[in-house]
Each structure stands twice: as C-alpha cells, then as structure tokens.
Amino acid sequence: MNLMYLYLPVALTSINVLIPVGLGLIVGLLSGLFGVGGGFLLTPLLIMFGIPSTVAAATDSNQIVAASTSGTYAHWKVGNVDFKMGLYLLLGGFVGGVLGVQAIKILEATGNADFVIKITYVLMLGIVGTYMLIESLISLRKSGSQASENQDRKESAFTRCLKSLPLQTHFEKSGVTHSLLLPVIFGGFVGILAAVMGVGGGFLMVPVMVYILRMPMHVVVGTSLFQILFNCIEVTFLQAYTNHTVDFVLAVLLLIGSTFGAQIGAAFGRKLKGEQLKVILAVIVLVVTAKIVFDLALTPSLLLSQAGGH
Amino acid sequence: MKRVNNQKQKAKSINVFRIVLMVLFGLLMTETGTFAMLTIKANHDHIKIDFFYHGSTVSVRGEADQGTDLVIKIASSEGSQLLRKKGRVAGLLWMNIGNLSYEHVPSLYFLHSTKNLAEILSSDERDKYSLGYPALNRHIEIRPVESEEEKSKWFNEFVKVKESSKVYDTSSGKIAISERKGRQNYYILLDWPYQALQGNYTATVYAVKDKKVVETAESNVLVEQVGFVKTMFNMAMNNGALYGIISILVAISAGFAVGLIFRQGGGAH
Structure with missing residues (x-):
C-alpha cells in the first residue's frame, strides 16, 4: 500500500495525490487573481495525467464550485458582487447549461463535433486574448495611473447597436445601463461552453463584462465568480445525474489545492493594478491557445481515444 | 480389547x-x-481494488512435461469497445473524425511464451486459440473499415492504445524454466496494472510440441472493487442525483470553510 496514491472510483484509475492538489493550487491562484474558474487550463492538464476526458470536465466543474464559493463569499463581504447583473447572467447560464449537456450527447453522435468545438475554442481564446493584451498594453502605456474603470468610452457603432436593444435597465452596482437581453444571451453562451468543455467560462465572461458590459474591474471579478458558482453547480449536478462522470475523490483533492490557491491569489492580486492583471491573463490565454493549436497541428502519438471524450 | x-x-x-x-x-x-499433468497456479488471484490501490503483481507458476514449449495467456472475457479515431481535417488539423467499434476484443490481453510464437506454433494453431496479435487481429471485428489493410492499421493503433495503458503486453523468453525430477517448472512474475478494471480474468497455459498445442490448463484471477471505492462507484452509477448533490454540498462547504479561515486576510479575489 502506498499512501501517496489514491484510487479514483469514477475515473477508475490511480493517481499520486500531489498531482491533483498541486494542479488545484495553480488554478486556484489564477482564480483568485483573475476571477476565472481555471477550467480551460485544468481540464486538459487532468487529461494529460490520465483522467478520462469526460470525467476530467465534469469533476473540474465540481471543484470550481468550491473555489468560486470561497471567492464569491469574500467578494460579497466587501460589496463587489452585482447580484442583479449576476442573476440575468445566471438565467442565460442555466438555459445554456441544459443545452450544453444535451449538446454533448448530440455532438458525440456526429463526427464533426470535435472540429466545431476546437475551432470555436481556438478562435474564442485567440480573439479574447489578443484583444485583451493589446487593449491593456495601450492602457498601461497611456498612463500608469489610469485604471480600467476609466476606459475610453467613446460610442462605437457596436455600442449604439447594444443601446438600441429593447428592455434597457440600469445596473446600480456596476453603474451601467444595458438591455436585459445582453447578460442573458452572453450568460447562455458561457453556459453552453461550461457544459460542453468543462470550463466555468470565466475567461470569456471577464472580458465580456469589461469590454461589452463596461463594468468596473473590481465588480467584474466578484460577479464573474458568482455566476460561475451557480453555473458549475448546475453542470455538476447534470453531469453526475446524466453522464455519471463526476469523480468525488478527485474533486476533493483538487479543491484542497484550489480553495487555498484562490485565497493566496486574491491576496497577491490586491498588490497588482487592474491593467497588469489583464496583461497576465491575456498572456496565459494566448499561451493556452498556442498549445491547443500545436496539439491540433502535430501528429498525435495515439490515433484512438476512448469514446465519450472530446 | x-x-x-x-x-x-x-x-x-x-x-x-x-x-x-x-x-x-x-x-x-x-x-x-x-x-505428468500440466498445471497452473496464479498467485495473488483475488485482487482487491481499495482506496489505496495502485496495481498489483501476479505470478503464474506450474509444471509441464519436459520438451514442451509454453505459452501463457491472461485475458478478460471478450466484449465490444467503442473508440474515437483521429484523422486530418482539411489536410491540416488532427481531430476526432468518427467512431470505430471493436467486437470480440478482450479488455486485457497478456501473452508470454518461452520462445517466439511463430517458431513454436503453426499459424492455424495460433488462430484457433487467439495467440498473438496477428491471430487476435484475425479474430476480432472492427467496424466500419473498408479493407483488410485498413483493419490492420486500426488494429495496430488499438494495440498501441492498450499497450500505453499497460493492459496489453506480449513477450517471449521471459518465462523462467527450471528442471526437476524429469519435469519442468515454469514461473513468470507480471505487473498487474491499476488500469485493469474489476472482473474475472482467465490465465491459461498452453503446452506446445511439434507446432501444436498438446495440453492446456486454466486458472482465474478475480479483480474486485471493495469498501469505499465500491460504495462510491455504485452510488455514482446507480444514484446519480444523490451523488451529485453530495458532491456539490461538499464543494460549497469546503469553499466556505477556507473562506472563513482566510477571513482575517480579507480574502477578496
């Protein structure tokens, strides 16, 4: 008996406990720093360490519940959660989550699912990462003292288009006015991604809130975590109930690392400026994108994988 | 009296x-x-998958007539497996491009022989007992494939996947033989991979002479989930709703607990 190894009852494999705890710590740090769930990093890493892809995605959602509970609680205490905006994002997210879990089943039955998912993933990450990097670098150069809250708010055609949407309402905590449809649609979009790819969607939600919804950065992080928390609760339940792919033991090992990592990241994040945080997040997103592109272009060592993954 | x-x-x-x-x-x-009868005994024939399980070892030993070569096969029962195949899309990117169904395949297949199989057994005999990868290839069905060539290609890829998971393995010359009182004792120690799922596995020894199997003997290796692993697996499969709710509640409690521990530091993200 080697106490360093535990057998995972749903993943049906044995793993050195230091691996999930260490991985949890890394993504927890990211979560604490940027308000992202870290799923876009963790799911591929778990697959790399021999966890079946469907179990990796579902279990990741489970551990994000823990990390984002910790984060949302901390932000709620200092008044940095826009519950009104969060609830509309959630509404869209719940519908998106249900659609996403069903989409997995439909996509798995068709041969082109992987192509559609990966191209969308690469494009999304690439566009978001590049835009965020350029925008934050320009802001940093303009003035070291100018934070994201004081962004250039010139009205573009896109902004005018958003303002012409019906059901305009004011979000007091964020100090912005938008159509109710906007957070619902983007919440739905993130919900689908969360279910299909096992990501919380924070890496998309944060830029959406900053650049499209024009929310202040400190409210963005808290509201993003609030939305991710409920999204991942729903996805975890649906994955456990429908696909039987949540590994409780793996989730506990991951959350030991991620909950502590999130708090350490939050403490570290307070020492950095909003623009600096955005540059680092943009670089991480672009590195992950490059890794996915390399994996797609290089001939894989194995041409077969267990069905049920993607 | x-x-x-x-x-x-x-x-x-x-x-x-x-x-x-x-x-x-x-x-x-x-x-x-x-x-003299051919005998086989698998030592450690009841493997228990508990919380700290990280694979095991199985030794196979027995007696055989002198002058016979030996082939030891350990395999699960046959079943079907569905795998995704990768291929180039638009001549550029590697993606999953569909499923392949493998029929009549064992999930675990270990084959060890005293000498190279082709030297000691005829092709017909190898096919008859599914001994060796070429015989296994002829035995199984893969769908959909259009030619024998394509079938061989995807069979080889299948073996690569299984060997990387350590559930398929073949060797020759690794069986230790010692002679005693006109008989030969054989022995081989095998690593039992943690990737092998619970189930019943059959260890068969084939005594081979003049390119034919002259005698066989069988033993079993039982792999079984026990304790916490068994409870969790059964709950996840048979009571997904309760399992999901427990998983969520534990995660939320852990998140709150750590949040409270760090309360003094502010804990903001």
Missing part, C-alpha cells in the same frame, strides 16, 4: 482410502494418457 478393535478399524479405513486413491490415480492416468 476395545482399543485393539479401534486400531483394527482404523487400519481398515486407511486401506480403503488407499484403494480409492489408487483407483482414482488409475482413472487419471487413463484419462490423460500420461502421469
């Missing part, structure tokens, strides 16, 4: 026992045609 009678009775019973043994012995010789 009573003691003398008891001793007589005891001697009588021993004689009867000896006669029965001799009759059985005679029957045995008639049945096999030889005194």
Whole structure:
C-alpha cells in the first residue's frame, strides 16, 4: 500500500495525490487573481495525467464550485458582487447549461463535433486574448495611473447597436445601463461552453463584462465568480445525474489545492493594478491557445481515444 | 480389547482410502494418457481494488512435461469497445473524425511464451486459440473499415492504445524454466496494472510440441472493487442525483470553510 496514491472510483484509475492538489493550487491562484474558474487550463492538464476526458470536465466543474464559493463569499463581504447583473447572467447560464449537456450527447453522435468545438475554442481564446493584451498594453502605456474603470468610452457603432436593444435597465452596482437581453444571451453562451468543455467560462465572461458590459474591474471579478458558482453547480449536478462522470475523490483533492490557491491569489492580486492583471491573463490565454493549436497541428502519438471524450 | 478393535478399524479405513486413491490415480492416468499433468497456479488471484490501490503483481507458476514449449495467456472475457479515431481535417488539423467499434476484443490481453510464437506454433494453431496479435487481429471485428489493410492499421493503433495503458503486453523468453525430477517448472512474475478494471480474468497455459498445442490448463484471477471505492462507484452509477448533490454540498462547504479561515486576510479575489 502506498499512501501517496489514491484510487479514483469514477475515473477508475490511480493517481499520486500531489498531482491533483498541486494542479488545484495553480488554478486556484489564477482564480483568485483573475476571477476565472481555471477550467480551460485544468481540464486538459487532468487529461494529460490520465483522467478520462469526460470525467476530467465534469469533476473540474465540481471543484470550481468550491473555489468560486470561497471567492464569491469574500467578494460579497466587501460589496463587489452585482447580484442583479449576476442573476440575468445566471438565467442565460442555466438555459445554456441544459443545452450544453444535451449538446454533448448530440455532438458525440456526429463526427464533426470535435472540429466545431476546437475551432470555436481556438478562435474564442485567440480573439479574447489578443484583444485583451493589446487593449491593456495601450492602457498601461497611456498612463500608469489610469485604471480600467476609466476606459475610453467613446460610442462605437457596436455600442449604439447594444443601446438600441429593447428592455434597457440600469445596473446600480456596476453603474451601467444595458438591455436585459445582453447578460442573458452572453450568460447562455458561457453556459453552453461550461457544459460542453468543462470550463466555468470565466475567461470569456471577464472580458465580456469589461469590454461589452463596461463594468468596473473590481465588480467584474466578484460577479464573474458568482455566476460561475451557480453555473458549475448546475453542470455538476447534470453531469453526475446524466453522464455519471463526476469523480468525488478527485474533486476533493483538487479543491484542497484550489480553495487555498484562490485565497493566496486574491491576496497577491490586491498588490497588482487592474491593467497588469489583464496583461497576465491575456498572456496565459494566448499561451493556452498556442498549445491547443500545436496539439491540433502535430501528429498525435495515439490515433484512438476512448469514446465519450472530446 | 476395545482399543485393539479401534486400531483394527482404523487400519481398515486407511486401506480403503488407499484403494480409492489408487483407483482414482488409475482413472487419471487413463484419462490423460500420461502421469505428468500440466498445471497452473496464479498467485495473488483475488485482487482487491481499495482506496489505496495502485496495481498489483501476479505470478503464474506450474509444471509441464519436459520438451514442451509454453505459452501463457491472461485475458478478460471478450466484449465490444467503442473508440474515437483521429484523422486530418482539411489536410491540416488532427481531430476526432468518427467512431470505430471493436467486437470480440478482450479488455486485457497478456501473452508470454518461452520462445517466439511463430517458431513454436503453426499459424492455424495460433488462430484457433487467439495467440498473438496477428491471430487476435484475425479474430476480432472492427467496424466500419473498408479493407483488410485498413483493419490492420486500426488494429495496430488499438494495440498501441492498450499497450500505453499497460493492459496489453506480449513477450517471449521471459518465462523462467527450471528442471526437476524429469519435469519442468515454469514461473513468470507480471505487473498487474491499476488500469485493469474489476472482473474475472482467465490465465491459461498452453503446452506446445511439434507446432501444436498438446495440453492446456486454466486458472482465474478475480479483480474486485471493495469498501469505499465500491460504495462510491455504485452510488455514482446507480444514484446519480444523490451523488451529485453530495458532491456539490461538499464543494460549497469546503469553499466556505477556507473562506472563513482566510477571513482575517480579507480574502477578496
């Protein structure tokens, strides 16, 4: 008996406990720093360490519940959660989550699912990462003292288009006015991604809130975590109930690392400026994108994988 | 007097026992045609998958006639497996491009022989007992494939995946042989991978002479989930709703607990 190894009852494999705890710590740090769930990093890493892809995605959602509970609680205490905006994002997210879990089943039955998912993933990450990097670098150069809250708010055609949407309402905590449809649609979009790819969607939600919804950065992080928390609760339940792919033991090992990592990241994040945080997040997103592109272009060592993954 | 009678009775019973043994012995010789039988014993034949399980070892040993070569096969029962195949899309990117169904394949297949299989067994005999990868390839079905060439390609890829998971393995010359009283004892120690799922596995030894299998013997290896692993697996599969709710509640509690621990530091993200 080697106490360093535990057998995972749903993943049906044995793993050195230091691996999930260490991985949890890394993504927890990211979560604490940027308000992202870290799923876009963790799911591929778990697959790399021999966890079946469907179990990796579902279990990741489970551990994000823990990390984002910790984060949302901390932000709620200092008044940095826009519950009104969060609830509309959630509404869209719940519908998106249900659609996403069903989409997995439909996509798995068709041969082109992987192509559609990966191209969308690469494009999304690439566009978001590049835009965020350029925008934050320009802001940093303009003035070291100018934070994201004081962004250039010139009205573009896109902004005018958003303002012409019906059901305009004011979000007091964020100090912005938008159509109710906007957070619902983007919440739905993130919900689908969360279910299909096992990501919380924070890496998309944060830029959406900053650049499209024009929310202040400190409210963005808290509201993003609030939305991710409920999204991942729903996805975890649906994955456990429908696909039987949540590994409780793996989730506990991951959350030991991620909950502590999130708090350490939050403490570290307070020492950095909003623009600096955005540059680092943009670089991480672009590195992950490059890794996915390399994996797609290089001939894989194995041409077969267990069905049920993607 | 009573003691003398008891001793007589005891001697009588021993004689009867000896006669029965001799009759059985005679029957045995008639049945096999030889005194020496092929034997197999898998040591550690009941592997328990508990919370700290990280694979095991299984040793296979037994006796065989001198002058025979040996082939040891350990395999699960046959079943079907569905795998995704990767291919180039638009001539550029590697993606999953569909499923392949493998029929009549074992999930675990270990084959070890005293010498190279092709040297000691005819092709027909290898096919008859599914001994070796080429024989296994001819035995299984893969769908959909359009030609034997394509089938061979995807069979080889299948073996690569299984060997990387350590559930398929072949070797020749690794079986230790020692001679004793005109018989040969054989022995091999195998790593049992944690990737092998619970189930019943059959260990078969084939005695081979003049390119033919002349005798076989079987033993079993049982792999079983026990304790916490079994409870969690059964709950996840049979009571997904409760399992999901427990998983969520534990995660939320852990998140709150750590949030409270860090409360003094502010804990903001």
